[in-house]
Amino acid sequence: MPRVKRKQNKLANRSQVNGNFVAVPLDSEQSASQIDKDLDRLTKGRDGIVWELDNWPKSVQAVARAKGIPLA
Numbered sequence: 001m002p003r004v005k006r007k008q009n010k011l012a013n014r015s016q017v018n019g020n021f022v023a024v025p026l027d028s029e030q031s032a033s034q035i036d037k038d039l040d041r042l043t044k045g046r047d048g049i050v051w052e053l054d055n056w057p058k059s060v061q062a063v064a065r066a067k068g069i070p071l072a
Contacts, residue, residue, distance in 0.1 A: 017066040024059040035063045043069060 015022055015032030024032045039060070043051070052072040053061050064071060 017063055018068065020066040022059070022062050022066050024063075028057070028059055032059070032063055035060055036067065039064055039067060039069065 015024065015036075017032060017036050022032045024030070024035070030038070043049075050070045050072050051064065053064055054072070061071065
């Protein structure tokens with residue numbers, strides 16, 4: 001009997017950021033931990049700023065929410 005291929009999950013690249021699970025698409029160039037590090041560098045020393053990330057990829061927005069970055 002032939003094996004049935006399972007549909008591959010588009011968001012199988014999962015990671016934890018501040019205890020929250022964040023899913024990043026498999027075709028993304030960066031992993032969730034890399035996005036986390038980049039957001040740390042971007043927001044370092046800029047407390048109290050509300051970030052507008054509407055035009056950024058959904059994976060970056062999800063990581064920002066998990067990190068507790070205030071979004072517009």
